[in-house]
Structure formats: C-alpha cells, structure tokens
Amino acid sequence: xxxxxxxxxxxxxxxxxxxxxxxxxxxxxxxxxxxxxxxxxxxxxxxxxxxxxxxxxxxxxxxxxxxxxxxxxxxxxxxxxxxxxxxxxxxxxxxxxxxxxxxxxxxxxxxxxxxxxxxxxxxxxxxxxxxxxxxxxxxxxxxxxxxxxxxxxxxxxxxxxxxxxxxxxxxxxxxxxxxxxxxxxxxxxxxxxxxxxxxxxxxxxxxxxxxxxxxxxxxxxxxxxxxxxxxxxxxxxxxxxxxxxxxxxxxxxxxxxxxxxxxxxxxxxxxxxxxxxxxxxxxxxxxxxxxxxxxxxxxxxxxxxxxxxxxxxxxxxxxxxxxxxxxxxxxxxxxxxxxxxxxxxxxxxxxxxxxxxxxxxxxxxxxxxxxxxxxxxxxxxxxxxxxxxxxxxxxxxxxxxxxxxxxxxxxxxxxxxxxxxxxxxxxxxxxxxxxxxxxxxxxxxxxxxxxxxxxxxxxxxxxxxxxxxxxxxxxxxxxxxxxxxxxxxxxxxxxxxxxxxxxxxxxxxxxxxxxxxxxxxxxxxxxxxxxxxxxxxxxxxxxxxxxxxxxxxxxxxx
Amino acid sequence: xxxxxxxxxxxxxxxxxxxxxxxxxxxxxxxxxxxxxxxxxxxxxxxxxxxxxxxxxxxxxxxxxxxxxxxxxxxxxxxxxxxxxxxxxxxxxxxxxxxxxxxxxxxxxxxxxxxxxxxxxxxxxxxxxxxxxxxxxxxxxxxxxxxxxxxxxxxxxxxxxxxxxxxxxxxxxxxxxxxxxxxxx
Numbered sequence: 001x002x003x004x005x006x007x008x009x010x011x012x013x014x015x016x017x018x019x020x021x022x023x024x025x026x027x028x029x030x031x032x033x034x035x036x037x038x039x040x041x042x043x044x045x046x047x048x049x050x051x052x053x054x055x056x057x058x059x060x061x062x063x064x065x066x067x068x069x070x071x072x073x074x075x076x077x078x079x080x081x082x083x084x085x086x087x088x089x090x091x092x093x094x095x096x097x098x099x100x101x102x103x104x105x106x107x108x109x110x111x112x113x114x115x116x117x118x119x120x121x122x123x124x125x126x127x128x129x130x131x132x133x134x135x136x137x138x139x140x141x142x143x144x145x146x147x148x149x150x151x152x153x154x155x156x157x158x159x160x161x162x163x164x165x166x167x168x169x170x171x172x173x174x175x176x177x178x179x180x181x182x183x184x185x186x187x188x189x190x191x192x193x194x195x196x197x198x199x200x201x202x203x204x205x206x207x208x209x210x211x212x213x214x215x216x217x218x219x220x221x222x223x224x225x226x227x228x229x230x231x232x233x234x235x236x237x238x239x240x241x242x243x244x245x246x247x248x249x250x251x252x253x254x255x256x257x258x259x260x261x262x263x264x265x266x267x268x269x270x271x272x273x274x275x276x277x278x279x280x281x282x283x284x285x286x287x288x289x290x291x292x293x294x295x296x297x298x299x300x301x302x303x304x305x306x307x308x309x310x311x312x313x314x315x316x317x318x319x320x321x322x323x324x325x326x327x328x329x330x331x332x333x334x335x336x337x338x339x340x341x342x343x344x345x346x347x348x349x350x351x352x353x354x355x356x357x358x359x360x361x362x363x364x365x366x367x368x369x370x371x372x373x374x375x376x377x378x379x380x381x382x383x384x385x386x387x388x389x390x391x392x393x394x395x396x397x398x399x400x401x402x403x404x405x406x407x408x409x410x411x412x413x414x415x416x417x418x419x420x421x422x423x424x425x426x427x428x429x430x431x432x433x434x435x436x437x438x439x440x441x442x443x444x445x446x447x448x449x450x451x452x453x454x455x456x457x458x459x460x461x462x463x464x465x466x467x468x469x470x471x472x473x474x475x476x477x478x479x480x481x482x483x484x485x486x487x488x489x490x491x492x493x494x495x496x497x498x499x500x501x502x503x504x505x506x507x508x509x510x511x512x513x514x515x516x517x518x519x520x521x522x523x524x525x526x527x528x529x530x531x532x533x534x535x536x537x538x539x540x541x542x543x544x545x546x547x548x549x550x551x552x553x554x555x556x557x558x
Numbered sequence: 559x560x561x562x563x564x565x566x567x568x569x570x571x572x573x574x575x576x577x578x579x580x581x582x583x584x585x586x587x588x589x590x591x592x593x594x595x596x597x598x599x600x601x602x603x604x605x606x607x608x609x610x611x612x613x614x615x616x617x618x619x620x621x622x623x624x625x626x627x628x629x630x631x632x633x634x635x636x637x638x639x640x641x642x643x644x645x646x647x648x649x650x651x652x653x654x655x656x657x658x659x660x661x662x663x664x665x666x667x668x669x670x671x672x673x674x675x676x677x678x679x680x681x682x683x684x685x686x687x688x689x690x691x692x693x694x695x696x697x698x699x700x701x702x703x704x705x706x707x708x709x710x711x712x713x714x715x716x717x718x719x720x721x722x723x724x725x726x727x728x729x730x731x732x733x734x735x736x737x738x739x740x741x742x743x
Contacts, residue, residue, distance in 0.1 A: 115596065116599070119596075119599065119600060119603050120603055120604075120607045123650075124650040127595065127596065129595070144650065176650060177592070177653055178591075178592060178649070178650050178651055178652050178653045179650045300648070301644050301647070302641065302644035302645050302647070302648055304644075305640065306641060
C-alpha cells in the first residue's frame with residue numbers, strides 16, 4: 001500500500017479518532033488517503049488554528065492531539081502551536097508535508113526547513129528519509145508525545161516518499177534506546193520527603209500542570225488531606241485540587257492570591273509537584289520562599305534544581321510518586337495538631353485579603369464580575385478555555401475549578417489567539433460537555449477565522465469576549481510602570497463582533513447590563529451551535545493583586 | 559507579557575546578573591549518540607539556545623556503526639554542568655553521557671602548526687619540536703609544518719614557543735578523551 005495509507009493505519013492503531021488540518025500541495029497524498037480512511041478530519045481555516053485545536057483536544061481529553069499542514073507556509077504557521085505545546089507540555093503529533101526529495105535544499109516552491117525551524121521547540125522530530133521508516137516514526141512520535149513529560153513531536157514527510165508503495169506491517173515495538181523516562185520515583189527519596197513533611201511546621205504544597213498531565217489529581221487530594229496541608233496551584237495546575245476545598249489557598253504567582261503567596265513566603269517546607277518554578281511564580285528568585293526547604297517531584301530531571309535548588313529531588317511521574325508518598329506519610333502517623341498555628345496565620349490572610357474588586361454602581365459590567373457571572377451561569381461545570389491577557393488572569397482567579405482538565409489556557413508561551421481554536425478542539429474531544437471560551441477583544445481576533453470551522457462542523461463553543469477596547473494587559477503595564485504613556489494599545493470598537501459572528505455563521509449577542517448578565521449568559525449557553533457573546537466591560541480595570549515582575553511576594557500590590 | 563522593564567536604561571552589570579551551580583573548572587563530556595541525521599545539529603542547537611558555550615567539539619565513529627561519539631569540553635565556571643547534562647539527556651538520540659573526571663582520564667588533541675622559518679631558524683625549530691616530541695610533516699624554503707599530539711596544555715605550550723618564529727596558521731582538532739583503567743568510557 002502507499003505510505004500514506006500505512007500512515008492512516010498507524011493513526012487508527014494509535015486510537016486517533018479526529019485530526020485537525022489544512023491541505024496543500026506537499027500533503028496531497030495524505031489527503032487522498034483521508035478520503036477512505038475513516039478518520040474524522042476537521043478542516044481548519046488557518047494551520048495555527050488547527051495546531052491550537054489539537055492542543056485543546058489533548059488538554060481536554062488527555063489523549064494525543066493531531067494536527068496536519070502542508071510544507072513551507074503551512075508548516076511555519078504551525079510554529080506557534082508547536083512552541084506553545086512545548087512550553088505547556090501538551091502531547092500533540094504534528095504531521096507536515098515536505099517538498100519532493102529531489103527538491104530538498106533547492107529553495108523549491110513552498111519549501112521550508114521545517115525540521116530545522118522547529119528543532120528548538122519540539123520534544124523530538126522525525127524527517128522521513130525512506131518511505132518504510134514512516135510507520136515506525138509515527139508510532140514512536142505518539143509514544144514520545146504522550147509518555148514522560150508530554151510534548152510536541154513533529155513528523156515531516158516528503159511528498160514523493162508519501163506516495164511510495166511499501167509493504168506495511170504493523171509496528172509492535174518501540175525502539176528508542178536513548179529515551180527511558182523515570183516514572184517510579186526513588187523509594188528512599190520518597191521516604192525522606194515524607195519525614196520532612198511530617199516534621200514541617202509551615203508546609204505548602206505547590207502543584208503544577210504535571211499533576212494534571214499525570215492524571216494525579218485524585219492522588220494529590222488524597223495526599224493533601226492525609227494531613228491539613230495547604231495547597232496552591234500554578235496557572236497550569238488549576239483544577240488539580242478542588243477550587244472549593246477548605247485547604248485550597250488559590251493560585252500563586254504574579255496574579256495569585258495573597259494567602260498563597262504569603263504562605264509560600266513564610267513556608268518552612270515547599271513540596272513542588274509537577275511544577276517548574278517559572279518566573280511568573282517565583283518573582284524575584286533570590287527572595288522566593290527564603291525560609292523554605294524544597295521537595296521537588298517532577299518527571300523531567302532537567303526541571304529539578306533548574307531555578308531553585310531542591311533539597312529532596314524526586315524524579316518520577318506524579319501519580320506514582322504521590323501514591324507511594326501517601327503510604328509513607330501515613331506510616332509516620334504525624335501529629336496533625338502541629339499545623340494549627342500555621343492555619344491560624346493562613347486564615348488571617350484569607351480574611352484580610354480575599355480576592356476583591358470594587359463593583360460598579362450602575363449597570364456597567366466589571367470584568368471580574370463577568371467571570372463570576374459565568375461561573376454562576378454554568379454552575380461551575382463548564383470546560384473553560386481562556387485566551388491570553390487580563391481576562392485570563394481574572395478567569396483563573398474567579399472561576400473555581402472542581403476538577404482537572406476543566407481549565408485550558410496557554411501558560412508558558414502566553415499565546416494570544418490560543419483560546420478560540422483550543423475551545424474548538426476541547427469541544428470536539430468532549431462533545432457532551434459545555435465548552436466556554438473566555439477571550440479578550442484583542443486575542444480573539446488572532447484566530448477568529450475558526451468560527452467558520454465551528455459553524456461548518458456544528459461545534460457549539462460559547463465564546464465570551466471580555467471587550468474593553470484595549471490590549472488590556474499591555475495597557476495595565478503601561479499605566480503602572482510606564483507613567484501611563486499609552487502606546488498602541490487601543491483597539492476601539494472594532495470589529496463589530498455580533499456582525500462578525502453572524503458573517504461566520506455563528507450567533508452573535510451583545511451584553512451590556514450587569515443586572516441581567518447571568519440570565520443572558522444562560523440564554524447564550526442554551527443557544528444551539530457556536531455563539532459569540534460580546535460583553536462590554538469596564539474599559540480601564542487592572543488585574544490585581546499583582547507581584548510586579550522581578551519583585552518579591554511580600555511586595556504584592558492591589 | 560514579558561518583563562515590564564522601566565524607563566531607565568539597563569546597566570551592563572545588571573545584565574550580567576543571575577547564577578547557578580558553577581564548578582569553576584573545565585569539563586570534558588563524552589557523549590554516545592545514535593548515528594542519525596541531525597543529531598549534531600540538535601546538540602549544537604541545545605547549547606546555543608540554553609546559552610552554553612562549547613570550547614571544543616569532536617565527533618567520530620565508534621566500533622558500532624549505529625553509534626557515534628561526541629567529545630566536547632566546556633567551562634564549568636560559566637555553565638551549570640548538571641543542567642547541561644540533564645538537557646542533553648533529554649535529546650532522544652543521546653544514549654549516554656559521561657562527565658569525565660580529569661585525573662581519571664587521558665585526553666589528547668592533534669594540532670598542526672605552519673611556521674614561517676627559513677634555513678637559518680629551521681634547526682632551532684626542529685629542536686623545539688624534538689622536545690615536544692612533535693613531527694615535521696612538511697618543509698619548504700620559507701615554512702615548516704609541525705604536528706603535535708598531546709593534552710591541551712602541551713599544545714598551548716608549544717604554540718607559545720613557536721609564535722616568536724612567526725606562526726602563519728594553526729589547526730587544532732579539539733580534545734578526545736578516554737577513561738583510564740579497564741572500564742569503558
């Protein structure tokens with residue numbers, strides 16, 4: 001059979017039920033194979049939309065997402081989603097077409113060095129040099145994408161090789177001698193960690209996206225409730241611990257809660273699980289948690305002691321390590337009362353510094369209230385996909401996620417334009433769940449073309465645009481740090497999102513009244529098909545609290 | 559959003575801030591890699607993007623066709639070596655890395671020196687070459703090429719000796735290294 005038909009067999013063997021892509025010259029053979037393959041293909045309107053949709057699909061389902069593009073510009077349009085998937089450890093296999101082998105290196109039409117361009121931003125990549133290599137490369141790509149620390153893997157297939165006739169035999173084994181992720185975690189180290197935790201007076205659990213990736217949310221909750229450990233999560237970890245639990249401190253970091261940041265600041269022991277001490281979490285590194293010792297659990301050994309030296313490093317998958325840690329910790333039967341003083345201090349912060357904002361006195365919708373209204377309108381049960389900017393931080397603060405994989409956003413790369421297509425991918429992955437996208441009026445336009453895909457495929461995402469007519473986060477920083485000298489941040493009243501939605505075949509609604517917001521949102525959610533809700537909010541509202549970049553947690557403002 | 563910065567220009571001292579664990583000595587990493595296209599590019603790219611500066615790099619075959627050995631040296635005063643090795647280990651085609659202890663390792667490099675000497679100075683240069691146990695591999699009326707094998711220190715010592723003669727050019731291979739004793743490197 002043709003190599004591309006073998007490709008389809010491999011995709012099916014990997015359990016792929018849907019892919020996102022856009023055809024072109026170099027991947028015509030692949031698209032010919034799709035006609036009879038029985039794999040659902042969703043035609044996106046821009047390859048970046050397809051890449052982010054595959055990410056949204058992967059984040060919502062925990063399965064590997066697949067995105068396809070042709071050579072040259074198709075492949076370069078995937079660069080942003082690939083980098084995004086790398087930064088946030090999202091398992092996606094990207095399959096790109098390449099020019100015929102005889103044209104390689106000649107600056108042929110639509111030729112780009114896709115492998116070279118993407119080399120720094122992939123977990124691994126395969127350049128197919130012989131058609132018989134393709135099946136193995138595909139299976140190894142899936143294995144690499146989903147195992148260890150997940151990430152993007154790219155397979156680049158020259159057009160002529162993809163048409164070649166090969167003897168296809170299913171690949172049963174994976175041969176990657178240089179790739180053996182450590183999953184189990186060292187028992188001695190885990191015992192040490194349990195002892196340190198049992199002795200700690202002011203411990204904090206700091207959990208990240210690795211807990212979600214490992215499917216370890218249940219283990220995290222069980223571990224935290226072995227004792228009364230206070231828990232905070234990173235932006236990527238939200239949902240790994242129930243956002244309504246009494247031991248929940250809220251998110252930490254730049255726009256985290258004071259309770260979480262002050263607890264980290266005063267902690268004597270921090271147990272980091274699947275988190276990487278990003279600068280948005282630590283602020284000024286030299287003043288981060290100055291009194292604390294660190295336990296660092298991560299499946300990627302290179303993360304351990306990268307930014308903050310770990311006293312007890314544990315390389316392993318969060319699910320395995322936490323299961324063992326629970327057993328070890330219970331065996332020590334520590335005195336639960338010892339955390340009483342610590343909780344008193346935390347409760348004090350909670351009472352003094354709840355997340356708050358000054359509500360409007362008229363019908364004006366405050367952006368924070370918009371998120372609260374959505375929380376109420378959805379009963380807290382939606383998959384919320386965010387774009388990047390102020391709205392992202394407000395959504396992270398004010399929507400309380402009960403479960404993992406309910407909060408999908410672009411954290412590491414901070415990709416504007418991620419939200420709408422990722423919501424589309426999440427909705428494809430979870431057709432029985434409500435998927436709401438919270439976007440800014442700036443970011444939503446960076447991939448608004450995918451509304452056409454949603455309309456054509458009947459993908460019923462509900463897009464709530466927090467419309468303040470500004471690139472709000474940049475405006476905020478210009479206001480706070482650059483003497484309010486606004487430079488190129490005003491987007492005005494363009495476009496008319498209601499008309500835009502209608503032009504794309506979606507429903508457009510504009511909301512301006514605080515009083516009926518929850519009910520209006522419920523109506524929008526009940527409307528069939530894709531819906532765009534243009535919510536006019538306060539124009540100049542700042543996201544608080546905030547640790548100014550490069551400052552210490554103690555210096556939180558707002 | 560990246561850094562907010564301030565309106566004040568950054569001083570160069572501020573730019574040189576930050577630090578991690580530094581050993582302060584030269585490190586020789588012996589790396590076994592799968593002999594596949596692009597492997598060297600992945601290693602070089604990793605170093606470039608993490609800000610690691612390679613001092614020397616050699617690549618050659620091993621007794622197994624499917625595996626090549628990369629020997630590279632870098633300055634532990636400038637780089638957190640554990641981060642370098644951990645990041646290298648993440649490359650799927652990297653099979654094994656060894657950070658060789660200097661006292662348990664034999665290192666050699668090969669250097670060729672083209673020196674501008676005529677008949678009057680040739681004898682003196684030959685004496686120096688003799689002392690360094692080098693070889694004269696090419697002679698013309700106005701030049702001599704000397705081959706030197708040894709540690710980096712020896713090559714550098716020879717360089718300082720011949721520079722006064724008039725060094726036209728010098729080629730060095732970079733170090734290869736092998737561990738002492740019976741065990742494999």
